[in-house]
Amino acid sequence: MISTLGAFMTKEVRHILRDRQTLTVLLLMPLIQVVLFGYALRSDVRDVRLAIVDPSPDYATLALRDRLQAARRFRIVATGRSMSDIEPLFRQGRADLAVSFEPQFAARLESREPARVLIAVDASDPNTGSTMQAYARAVITAYEQELGAKGAQPVRIAPEVRMRFNPTLESVNLFIPGLIALVLTLVSALMTAISLSREKERGTLEILLVSPLRPWQIIVGKVFPYLGLAFANVLTALVAAWLVFNVPFRGSVTLLLVESILYSMVSLAIGVLVASLTPSQRVAMLVALLATMLPSTLLSGMVFPLASMPKVLQVLSNIVPARWFIVIARGIMLKGVGLEHLWKETLVLIGMTLFFMMAAVRSFKARVA
Amino acid sequence: MTDPAAVVRDVSKTFGETKALDGVSFEAHHGELFGLVGPDGGGKTTLFRILTTLLIPDSGSATVLGLDVVRDLWAIRSRVGYMPGRFSLYGDLTVRENLSFFASVFGTTVEQGYELIAPVYRQIEMFAERRADALSGGMKQKLALSCALVHRPDILFLDEPTTGVDSVSRREFWDQLDMLRSSGLTIVVSTPYMDEAMRCDRVALVQGGRILQIDAPAQIGSRYPLPLIDVTGAERYRMLLALRKAPHAHSVYPFGTSLHFTDERPGHDPLSVIADLREYLTANGFTDVTAQPIEAGIEDSFMELMTPAQRAS
Amino acid sequence: MTAPLAAPADLAIVATDLTRRFGNFTAVDHITFDVKAGEVFGFLGANGAGKTTAIKMLIGLLEPTSGEAKVAGLDLRTQTEEIRRRIGYMSQKFSLYEDLTVLENIALYGGIYGLTDRQIRERAAVMLETLGLSDDLVGRLPLGWKQKLAFSVALLHEPAIVFLDEPTGGVDPITRRQFWEMIYAAAARGTTVFVTTHYMDEAEYCDRISIMVDGRIATIGTPLELKQQWKVPSIDELFVRLARPS
Numbered sequence: 006m007i008s009t010l011g012a013f014m015t016k017e018v019r020h021i022l023r024d025r026q027t028l029t030v031l032l033l034m035p036l037i038q039v040v041l042f043g044y045a046l047r048s049d050v051r052d053v054r055l056a057i058v059d060p061s062p063d064y065a066t067l068a069l070r071d072r073l074q075a076a077r078r079f080r081i082v083a084t085g086r087s088m089s090d091i092e093p094l095f096r097q098g099r100a101d102l103a104v105s106f107e108p109q110f111a112a113r114l115e116s117r118e119p120a121r122v123l124i125a126v127d128a129s130d131p132n133t134g135s136t137m138q139a140y141a142r143a144v145i146t147a148y149e150q151e152l153g154a155k156g157a158q159p160v161r162i163a164p165e166v167r168m169r170f171n172p173t174l175e176s177v178n179l180f181i182p183g184l185i186a187l188v189l190t191l192v193s194a195l196m197t198a199i200s201l202s203r204e205k206e207r208g209t210l211e212i213l214l215v216s217p218l219r220p221w222q223i224i225v226g227k228v229f230p231y232l233g234l235a236f237a238n239v240l241t242a243l244v245a246a247w248l249v250f251n252v253p254f255r256g257s258v259t260l261l262l263v264e265s266i267l268y269s270m271v272s273l274a275i276g277v278l279v280a281s282l283t284p285s286q287r288v289a290m291l292v293a294l295l296a297t298m299l300p301s302t303l304l305s306g307m308v309f310p311l312a313s314m315p316k317v318l319q320v321l322s323n324i325v326p327a328r329w330f331i332v333i334a335r336g337i338m339l340k341g342v343g344l345e346h347l348w349k350e351t352l353v354l355i356g357m358t359l360f361f362m363m364a365a366v367r368s369f370k371a372r373v374a
Numbered sequence: 375m376t377d378p379a380a381v382v383r384d385v386s387k388t389f390g391e392t393k394a395l396d397g398v399s400f401e402a403h404h405g406e407l408f409g410l411v412g413p414d415g416g417g418k419t420t421l422f423r424i425l426t427t428l429l430i431p432d433s434g435s436a437t438v439l440g441l442d443v444v445r446d447l448w449a450i451r452s453r454v455g456y457m458p459g460r461f462s463l464y465g466d467l468t469v470r471e472n473l474s475f476f477a478s479v480f481g482t483t484v485e486q487g488y489e490l491i492a493p494v495y496r497q498i499e500m501f502a503e504r505r506a507d508a509l510s511g512g513m514k515q516k517l518a519l520s521c522a523l524v525h526r527p528d529i530l531f532l533d534e535p536t537t538g539v540d541s542v543s544r545r546e547f548w549d550q551l552d553m554l555r556s557s558g559l560t561i562v563v564s565t566p567y568m569d570e571a572m573r574c575d576r577v578a579l580v581q582g583g584r585i586l587q588i589d590a591p592a593q594i595g596s597r598y599p600l601p602l603i604d605v606t607g608a609e610r611y612r613m614l615l616a617l618r619k620a621p622h623a624h625s626v627y628p629f630g631t632s633l634h635f636t637d638e639r640p641g642h643d644p645l646s647v648i649a650d651l652r653e654y655l656t657a658n659g660f661t662d663v664t665a666q667p668i669e670a671g672i673e674d675s676f677m678e679l680m681t682p683a684q685r686a687s
Numbered sequence: 688m689t690a691p692l693a694a695p696a697d698l699a700i701v702a703t704d705l706t707r708r709f710g711n712f713t714a715v716d717h718i719t720f721d722v723k724a725g726e727v728f729g730f731l732g733a734n735g736a737g738k739t740t741a742i743k744m745l746i747g748l749l750e751p752t753s754g755e756a757k758v759a760g761l762d763l764r765t766q767t768e769e770i771r772r773r774i775g776y777m778s779q780k781f782s783l784y785e786d787l788t789v790l791e792n793i794a795l796y797g798g799i800y801g802l803t804d805r806q807i808r809e810r811a812a813v814m815l816e817t818l819g820l821s822d823d824l825v826g827r828l829p830l831g832w833k834q835k836l837a838f839s840v841a842l843l844h845e846p847a848i849v850f851l852d853e854p855t856g857g858v859d860p861i862t863r864r865q866f867w868e869m870i871y872a873a874a875a876r877g878t879t880v881f882v883t884t885h886y887m888d889e890a891e892y893c894d895r896i897s898i899m900v901d902g903r904i905a906t907i908g909t910p911l912e913l914k915q916q917w918k919v920p921s922i923d924e925l926f927v928r929l930a931r932p933s
Contacts, residue, residue, distance in 0.1 A: 015795070023786045208462030212521075215426045216479045217452040371447070372428050414857035415830050511734045537857065540733040541887050541923060542930040566857050567886075581859060611871045627864050630891040630921070631910065677861050 026288075051077075052312060053137050056091045057084040058105035058123075065111035065120070065152075072144050073104065079140070088125075095169060096342055098332070101127050101312075102137050114152070119163040128168035129339050133310050138166050170339045181246045182334030183307025186327040188242055189235060189265065190272045190297045196231050197276030198293035202286040220369045224362070228273045235269035236262075246338075255341030261334065264347075267354050268330040272297060274361035275326075281369045301327040329353045377440050379404045379529050379560040380425060385434035387420055394420040396583040397434070402562050402576075407555045409574035410564040411672065417583040418564040419459075422533045425562070426456050439528055452480065455527035457518050459534045465507030469498060469517055472506055473524055480525035487524035493553045495520045512543035519550065530554070532563040536570065548573050568673040579676050586679035591672055598670030598678060600624055601644045603651065606632040607663040613655070620654045622647075627677060634674060635665075698757070699724045699848050699879035700745065705754035707740050714740040716902035717754065722895075724847075727870060727880045729890045731922075732899030733930045738883055739852070741899070745881075746776055746850055759847040772800065775841035778852035782837030785826030789815065792825060793840060800844035814839045831862030838869055842878065849873065851882040855889065867892050887923035896922065898929055905929045 021028060055073060059066050073079050082100055085091050094100035105123040107113065113120040124141050128134030204210040213223060239262060246252040254261075276293055283289040302308060304318060305327035311319055322328045329350045336342045344351065378401040387395040395417045402408040410418045423429040424436055427447035436443045438450050463472055470484075473495075477484050488495070498516050501509065506517060515535060522530060532551075536544040548570060555561055555575075563574070571577045572591045579586040579594070587594055607613055610633065617626045617635055624638035637647045644667035655663050670678075700722040707715040715737045722728045732738040743749040745758055747767040756763040759773040783792045790811055797807035815822070818835055825833060834854055841849050851870075855863045867889065870880050874894075882893070890896050890910060897907035906913060906929065910922055919925045 015798075019787055019791065207464070208458050208460055209464060211428065211458045212456055212462055212476070213479065214428060215451050215454060215456040217448070217481065218479055219448075372430065413830070413859035413862075416859075538734075538885075540885060540926075540930070542733055542927050545927065568860065611868075611875070614868075627861075628867065628892060630888040673860050676859075680859065680861060 053079050053140065054082045054099065054101045055079040056082060056094055056100040056103040058088055058091055058103060059084060060086050060108045061110065063111035065114055066106045069145065069148055072148055076140065076144050095127055096340060097346055102141060104141060121163045121165060123165050123167065125167045125169055127170060129170050129335050130310055134168055181252045182338055183305065183331050185242045185246065185334060186268065186305065186307065186330045187301050189238060189269050190301050190327060192238055193231060193235050193269045193272035194276035194279065194293045194297045195290060196234065197227055197273045198280045198289045199286060200227055201277055201280035202283065202289040206286055214371065220371050221366045224277050224365050224369055227277055231273055232266065232269060235273065236266060239265040252338060254338055256337035257343060260344060261337045264330065264333050264351065267358065268326065270358045271326045271354060271361060274358060274365055277365040278361055278368060281365055300325040304328065305331050307331055326354065326357050378402060380438050380562060382421065382436045383434055385424060385431045385436055387424065387429065387432050393583050398585050400578050400585060400588050402560060404560050405558050406560055406575045407551060408562045409571050409577040410580050411568065411571040411577050412580035413566050416580045418580050419533055422531055422564065426454060426531055427451060453528045455522035455530040457522045457532045457535055459537065463506045463514060463518055466505060468503050468505055470502040472517060473521055476521040477524045482525050484524060487526050490526055491520045491523045494550050511539050512546065515539060515543065515547055529560040529562070532561065534564050534566065536565060536567065544570065568676060571672045579679060581680055587675065594672055594675045595670040598675055599640055601637040601642050601647050602668055602670050602674060603635045603644060603647055603665055604632050604668045605635050605651065605663065605665045607660055609660065613660055616658050620651065697724050698722065700756065700758050700881065702756040703754055705741065705744060705756055706752050707744060707749060708752045713902055715744070718904045720897055720904055720907055722879060722881060724879050725874055725877050726894045727874045727882065727892065729893035729896035730881060730883045731890060731896055731926065736899040737902040738899050742850060742852060742883065746774060747771055773847045775846040775849040777837050777841040777854055779854060779856045783825045783833065783840065786824065788822050788824050789820055789836060790822045793843065796840050796843055802844060810843055831858050834858055835862070835866060835869065838866065842873060846878065848879040848881060851880065853883055853885060855884065855886065887921065887926060890922040898926060900929050
């Protein structure tokens, strides 16, 4: 009895050890995940892009500006006289935080009246939003105490915090655009990967090859029918986001639909590329999952802010299609911006689609070997 | 047309450590039913894939319909019919859908090809709306054949179309091949079944990546180099073991109810061999023995031509 | 239909009204037959005639819908576990693990069937010598060697009955015959061999054969008896006659 079981387990161990490919994946994957999660899972924020609105610069505002800059977390990217100067930066995503001083700030301080400071935060990501405004407040409070210690009378600086784009700090608003990206990625890449590798396994691909059909025709023929399915998925996800989660739709729905279709095409092309390069349906599915799901969750800024990742990962994230789509989706849904602000990201997606389609055609061998 | 329909010249192909084909050459003529006969792993499938332009040979050359398989692959691909074996069909499509798909891939329609496929297709036409995976093995075969023919190819390549199918369905399939051949179509077919080899115009015996012999089936037997005797009697197994030890025994193999005894002396008179055998068997306690000289069949020849290394046990 | 029933101890397999239904479809329809101990029994039939289903029932992989069977003297329904220990099985689709070596496969099956290490070592040595093999990865062996090895491994635990499901498919003619010689040798040692095949000439090598058509046993007997009874020159002809009555 024991020896029977023992014999069987010995066999299983041998199978595991001899299947080098799967073994590598199984050993490496946890390692990669641990490293990535470890880095990505930081809640502190660095390199906050700060915009200053200072209608009447004086010693107090300048002192505060110095201190904000000295706190290494902040980087002043612009200064202006009024909020309208700064507003575009928020829309373009070039500023994370704005500190706006009341006119005659120092004068008000001296006359012992509350001097108001407006702290406006891009809270599309509610976690970082909270953190960033907390930093700013900490600097301001420290200065307030410093001033108060010198004089006999208490000094008051009254910060007012405005969380832009996400006033109620709904984390679901953060997630939904990312989730849409994830769903589209997974389903599209899996669909085409399975379709092509099933054709291979059935043996029908061989017959298709020995025919006038060219590789590009086979690939295009495999990708386009799934666009319809992808479109249905997009609609479902958006409707769910809107009805169930009350995610705002501040921008153009049409634009969002078009961008979503474009993004699906990237994933469909990735699926075909994966299937061309893998030997069986099972492997194709695994690789498609890994190649799309992992980067899309960890490196796209969907869950973990890109800003808090090491430079290396930030650079790496540029090749993750989801990263660009999330910027687009958040821009349209939460900020209500249009193509004029998102043309760069759109171009990137178009480029990626072409790249992966061409790669798929090239790697799709017109011969078996 | 005087050019052969398919020519293979000195083709070799290696996969990793295995040499699948080793300097193989043959020609198939127009309108011929040409058979590649031999067991699995002998190189037949590799040969087919080279001829259908799916593989590039490591050395040597091949042409199909006068076109080079490496350079002119697209020209060849629109003119051949290919059945890669194991029923490569779309199980979730119906019979009719499968057929019209394969027709459209070649830019034609079922109607245009109907006349050619009719003898085969008519037998499954009543199942036109049935899904392909719901068909029996024999019917799937017929469908796969129809799909390979529907675009009116100039040459047909069938890779082991009868493997895994019972002997009745096999017969019927070869009846259909006979019909097609009589319409002038060139057919190159591979099979591990030696009895099917008899139905070809010419055959090439393929084993271990080499061609052992090429000729019409009847002629192959006549080239058998040694005397061949058919022996029957009771206690067949014991007789088999005894005959292996008989003087001048070259090989003894069971064949159905009888044993085929090959004498090692080329040109020796068969009747004299028989006399010796009778004497030997009687001395070993075998009564009621029948022995007669016979013409070698393909299977006899194949086994004789296999190299000693391949024959080793 | 059958030879007079011998005493139960002489019968390796007795099937009585064995039936298997899948929903509305009756794959095996009340088959009754027996196989004598030490016999080489050929179980033939067209694809879809119910052969595979019948075999699966006899080796305990499928439960019969109705009917009885005794395999190696044990009841099929109640003593399935014990039956498994007394029988060997080899099919064309699966026999040995390709990524294990010859000896590793032998050790595995030996372990599964409860042989001692010593028994395994001894029998493995004999097997390698008889077959003329070295301890390679099974995946690297040519098909013919694989099949012969698989057969030997199926016999490793010296079962009373061995079930062979199309063991010689696609193999060269010499190996086929060598395989059948191994079958004869096993039968001579007293092992009952229950084999199916698509090669009709192999049917002639059997002591008795049965042919299944549409879930029933259409005929059963020695090859010679059947040819005389149906007035056909070969089993191949008989097969055609029965499988396609038109």
